[in-house]
Amino acid sequence: MSPAELALKKQDFVSDQEVRWCPGCGDYAILAAVQKLVPTLGIPKENFAFISGIGCSSRFPYYMNTYGFHTIHGRAPSVATGLKVSRPELSVWVVTGDGDALSIGGNHFIHAMRRNVDINVLLFNNRIYGLTKGQYSPTSEVGKKTKSTPYGSLDYPINSLTLALASEATFIARSYDVNTPHLIEVLKKAHEHKGVSFVEIYQNCNIFNDGAFKHLTDRTIRDDKILSLEHGKPMIFGKESNQGIVIRNNTPEVVTLGENGITEKDIEVHDEFGENPAITYMLTEMDHPKFPVPVGVFRKVEKPTYEHLFEKQVETVTQQKGKGNLEKLIHGSDTWEVK
Amino acid sequence: MSNAGLQSDAKKIQSSNPIPLEQLEHVTIRFAGDSGDGMQLTGNQFTNTSAFIGNDVSTFPDFPAEIRAPAGSLPGVSGFQIHFSSKDIRTAGDTPNVLVAMNPAALKVHLKDLEKGGMVIINSSAFTKPNLKKAGYETNPLEDKSLDSYRVFDIPLTKLNEDALSETSLSKKEIDRCKNFFALGIMYWLYDRPLEITLDWIEKKFKNKPEIIDANQKALKSGYYFGETSEIFTTHYHVDQAQLPQGTYRQVTGNRAIALGLVAGAQLAGKPLFYGSYPITPASDILHELSNYKNFDVRTFQAEDEIAAIGVALGASFGGHLGVTGTSGPGVALKAEFMGLAVMTELPLVIVNVMRAGPSTGMPTKTEQTDLFQALYGRNGECPMVVLAPSTPSDCFTISIEAMRIATKYMVPVIILSDNTLANGAEPWKIPHVDEFPKFEVNHLVEANNFLPYQRNEKTLARPWVAPGTKGLEHRIGGIEKQDLTGNVSYDPQNHEKMIRLRAEKVQRVAQEIAPLEISGPEKGDTLLVGWGSTYGAIASAADQLREEGLSVSNIHIRHLSPLPSDLGDIMKRFKNVIIAECNTGQLRQVIRGTYLVDAKGINKIQGQPLKISEIKSKVKEMI
Numbered sequence: 001m002s003p004a005e006l007a008l009k010k011q012d013f014v015s016d017q018e019v020r021w022c023p024g025c026g027d028y029a030i031l032a033a034v035q036k037l038v039p040t041l042g043i044p045k046e047n048f049a050f051i052s053g054i055g056c057s058s059r060f061p062y063y064m065n066t067y068g069f070h071t072i073h074g075r076a077p078s079v080a081t082g083l084k085v086s087r088p089e090l091s092v093w094v095v096t097g098d099g100d101a102l103s104i105g106g107n108h109f110i111h112a113m114r115r116n117v118d119i120n121v122l123l124f125n126n127r128i129y130g131l132t133k134g135q136y137s138p139t140s141e142v143g144k145k146t147k148s149t150p151y152g153s154l155d156y157p158i159n160s161l162t163l164a165l166a167s168e169a170t171f172i173a174r175s176y177d178v179n180t181p182h183l184i185e186v187l188k189k190a191h192e193h194k195g196v197s198f199v200e201i202y203q204n205c206n207i208f209n210d211g212a213f214k215h216l217t218d219r220t221i222r223d224d225k226i227l228s229l230e231h232g233k234p235m236i237f238g239k240e241s242n243q244g245i246v247i248r249n250n251t252p253e254v255v256t257l258g259e260n261g262i263t264e265k266d267i268e269v270h271d272e273f274g275e276n277p278a279i280t281y282m283l284t285e286m287d288h289p290k291f292p293v294p295v296g297v298f299r300k301v302e303k304p305t306y307e308h309l310f311e312k313q314v315e316t317v318t319q320q321k322g323k324g325n326l327e328k329l330i331h332g333s334d335t336w337e338v339k
Numbered sequence: 340m341s342n343a344g345l346q347s348d349a350k351k352i353q354s355s356n357p358i359p360l361e362q363l364e365h366v367t368i369r370f371a372g373d374s375g376d377g378m379q380l381t382g383n384q385f386t387n388t389s390a391f392i393g394n395d396v397s398t399f400p401d402f403p404a405e406i407r408a409p410a411g412s413l414p415g416v417s418g419f420q421i422h423f424s425s426k427d428i429r430t431a432g433d434t435p436n437v438l439v440a441m442n443p444a445a446l447k448v449h450l451k452d453l454e455k456g457g458m459v460i461i462n463s464s465a466f467t468k469p470n471l472k473k474a475g476y477e478t479n480p481l482e483d484k485s486l487d488s489y490r491v492f493d494i495p496l497t498k499l500n501e502d503a504l505s506e507t508s509l510s511k512k513e514i515d516r517c518k519n520f521f522a523l524g525i526m527y528w529l530y531d532r533p534l535e536i537t538l539d540w541i542e543k544k545f546k547n548k549p550e551i552i553d554a555n556q557k558a559l560k561s562g563y564y565f566g567e568t569s570e571i572f573t574t575h576y577h578v579d580q581a582q583l584p585q586g587t588y589r590q591v592t593g594n595r596a597i598a599l600g601l602v603a604g605a606q607l608a609g610k611p612l613f614y615g616s617y618p619i620t621p622a623s624d625i626l627h628e629l630s631n632y633k634n635f636d637v638r639t640f641q642a643e644d645e646i647a648a649i650g651v652a653l654g655a656s657f658g659g660h661l662g663v664t665g666t667s668g669p670g671v672a673l674k675a676e677f678m679g680l681a682v683m684t685e686l687p688l689v690i691v692n693v694m695r696a697g698p699s700t701g702m703p704t705k706t707e708q709t710d711l712f713q714a715l716y717g718r719n720g721e722c723p724m725v726v727l728a729p730s731t732p733s734d735c736f737t738i739s740i741e742a743m744r745i746a747t748k749y750m751v752p753v754i755i756l757s758d759n760t761l762a763n764g765a766e767p768w769k770i771p772h773v774d775e776f777p778k779f780e781v782n783h784l785v786e787a788n789n790f791l792p793y794q795r796n797e798k799t800l801a802r803p804w805v806a807p808g809t810k811g812l813e814h815r816i817g818g819i820e821k822q823d824l825t826g827n828v829s830y831d832p833q834n835h836e837k838m839i840r841l842r843a844e845k846v847q848r849v850a851q852e853i854a855p856l857e858i859s860g861p862e863k864g865d866t867l868l869v870g871w872g873s874t875y876g877a878i879a880s881a882a883d884q885l886r887e888e889g890l891s892v893s894n895i896h897i898r899h900l901s902p903l904p905s906d907l908g909d910i911m912k913r914f915k916n917v918i919i920a921e922c923n924t925g926q927l928r929q930v931i932r933g934t935y936l937v938d939a940k941g942i943n944k945i946q947g948q949p950l951k952i953s954e955i956k957s958k959v960k961e962m963i
């Protein structure tokens with residue numbers, strides 16, 4: 001059905017539950033973006049399901065006036081997979097966090113990525129445990145001082161995009177809470193992609209990790225610190241749009257246009273359909289302060305979805321063997337009579 | 340193939356044979372050999388043939404723990420026990436009358452179980468110095484008189500088989516692989532069984548490999564003729580047909596019966612079946628079996644781990660399909676949190692636990708009933724669930740259907756506690772007709788005026804099952820405490836207690852589904868033997884025999900462990916002694932003592948082996 005026929009509005013997706021995130025939490029902006037996007041997708045409201053795990057972000061389904069399932073810590077991808085595989089016509093979204101997806105749910109995360117079930121996984125990354133009141137998370141920077149690491153954390157952080165790529169996710173993207181238009185655009189693309197879509201969303205936890213992304217996303221410096229990836233466009237950034245990324249000797253470098261004879265032609269052009277994951281890997285690894293942090297769609301490749309193959313197998317076998325006859329099945333082939 | 344034909348063929352062979360034929364009522368044979376010797380196959384063939392000619396049969400395979408233990412070693416020994424009879428039997432037999440030992444290790448492992456004076460058929464070709472050493476024999480038992488109290492038949496099976504197949508084009512190794520058929524041939528002669536069923540089977544099994552068919556068939560026949568002509572045996576035996584109820588029969592193991600029952604249950608409910616599982620011994624066969632049934636609207640999903648396996652099943656249930664997950668104890672431990680979520684969200688789900696010996700990894704190929712407490716209590720919070728336990732391999736079928744019916748009618752997760760004995764043990768199954776089972780049409784709520792996700796059915800306390808995609812009934816569920824009726828998040832103290840009690844009451848209401856317990860023996864008297872699960876055969880037989888000996892012993896078998904049958908308390912009051920026999924340290928006993936204040940005594944065995952009839956009998960006699 002077309003969005004016009006459905007005539008859904010943002011308000012239709014607002015549930016009657018009072019939103020209970022801390023005032024100022026980045027989650028509000030993400031919720032608003034999603035509620036703004038979904039009425040435009042041409043999907044009846046009853047065909048949306050939001051599935052979450054545990055954590056601040058995982059309260060999300062309660063606030064969406066759709067079908068929703070607040071499951072247990074780290075396990076949302078499995079419930080979403082079971083739902084999507086048995087009900088392929090539904091639009092299934094997973095809302096998760098850095099601890100939920102990358103720590104306790106790490107195994108389900110990689111398997112959801114590699115299986116290519118057509119679900120959209122939104123990871124709200126605030127680099128902290130919020131719900132349990134402020135322990136370091138698997139995406140926290142090394143040396144992070146928190147309640148559980150008073151002398152600084154020792155573990156190197158996980159990069160969720162790299163992990164998704166290594167698991168061969170077919171759609172990988174990043175956005176951030178304070179740029180609603182960008183977020184909506186990325187989520188829309190995630191929705192349109194057939195197959196698993198992974199979106200990392202930088203999200204500010206103003207209570208336990210305030211300003212974790214301020215050095216990137218603050219309006220005044222954003223243009224210099226963030227590289228907005230666009231398919232088919234050169235990787236140019238900077239307030240003056242005069243900086244760009246080149247790849248020399250398999251290594252990305254930041255260059256300035258006009259310096260050392262660099263022109264737009266020399267700048268690497270982003271190809272989200274690129275079959276070569278090596279370049280995508282470089283992009284996922286680009287980090288502050290050496291590089292601008294890329295946002296947008298990193299990768300979008302086509303592969304048959306799991307639920308499609310799954311259904312096809314059921315159909316093929318049913319065609320070959322004929323619709324199963326229960327009486328015959330129970331009977332089996334080796335029987336004998338007692339008279 | 341008709342029975343009559345086989346019987347007359349058997350008679351033909353028999354009539355040309357001058358060796359006397361002795362009638363026996365029942366026999367227990369244990370086949371034992373190296374994992375590579377094909378003992379499971381041999382045992383299965385003997386079982387099929389015996390069932391076909393009308394004996395009642397019951398089997399118990401005893402797999403080695405190691406998949407590829409070194410040849411000839413003690414851990415590599417694989418056993419298969421079959422009990423066949425002209426009377427109705429319920430167990431695979433306490434004590435083998437006959438042991439077929441294909442090598443020294445097999446003799447060493449299994450001889451201790453053989454009845455005194457029992458028959459040992461030994462492949463003497465395998466009793467070489469190195470093999471004896473591997474089995475830990477310092478002297479050759481065939482020579483050192485240690486087998487004097489048994490009837491020993493040492494037959495150079497390997498050699499005889501080689502000679503019989505010397506004309507074939509097969510390699511020595513391939514020829515050696517046929518020796519189990521040679522041994523089977525001898526046993527067929529010895530117990531007066533026809534060859535045709537196995538000959539046919541060989542032909543089907545090795546289709547397109549004519550040399551192999553030929554060699555195996557030849558080995559089988561040569562073994563048979565060897566028995567007949569070698570004059571080693573001075574008697575052979577016949578076990579008559581049993582008087583089983585009229586009907587069409589097949590063999591069934593518990594695992595297969597569960598798979599069939601789940602398919603049947605889903606069809607009776609008119610819903611697709613979604614089975615999420617992670618490979619684990621001894622439950623994997625259910626996954627294997629179901630994954631063949633895609634044309635029955637069955638979907639199987641091998642998940643990344645035990646947790647995801649129940650997660651996908653619960654996701655499917657949320658989606659309006661019948662979610663089922665199957666595993667063994669260690670897997671249930673991992674699934675516990677999801678089971679709690681299923682209780683909280685009140686979605687239908689079936690969890691099959693094929694119990695094995697624990698704790699931890701325990702003894703994966705051995706049997707035990709030690710996960711009852713886990714099933715009843717193994718979750719955080721007040722988290723009661725419906726728990727069912729099948730009593731025989733074929734009961735696994737019936738109970739799987741029942742589990743689905745209860746799960747959908749009451750909107751609850753249901754645990755089925757099977758075990759290794761049921762899972763791999765086989766018995767003849769009088770094939771039921773599908774239309775004997777009542778349909779249980781499952782209705783999803785599709786519209787409502789003032790929809791409340793946790794409004795309850797008065798009789799069952801079930802909440803409505805609304806599948807996503809239903810217009811106007813959008814709602815959210817989750818693991819946080821629910822407000823009564825609305826299902827919204829609630830931390831209200833009174834509400835919490837109310838919901839705890841409602842969820843428990845819902846499980847209790849399932850008792851209205853349970854038929855009155857069947858008491859075997861007097862309705863009241865001295866002693867009541869109580870059991871659950873796979874111990875049924877041994878307990879019922881022991882009680883029968885004790886009654887025949889003139890003792891006042893009755894027995895009941897509990898198939899519903901949560902909730903317990905509502906007449907159980909009254910029944911127990913009518914007996915002076917209540918004795919509970921189970922393969923654990925007394926888990927049901929503790930539940931019954933706690934629930935009914937009955938001073939129940941226990942017969943307990945935790946050896947990874949099923950309880951025997953004789954063990955129960957002697958313990959009961961000691962206790963009363």
Ligand code: SF4
Pocket residue numbers: 020021022024025026027056057126130131204205206207208
């Ligand atoms: S703790 Fe942090 S992440 Fe959680 S709701 Fe509050 S601000 Fe948001």
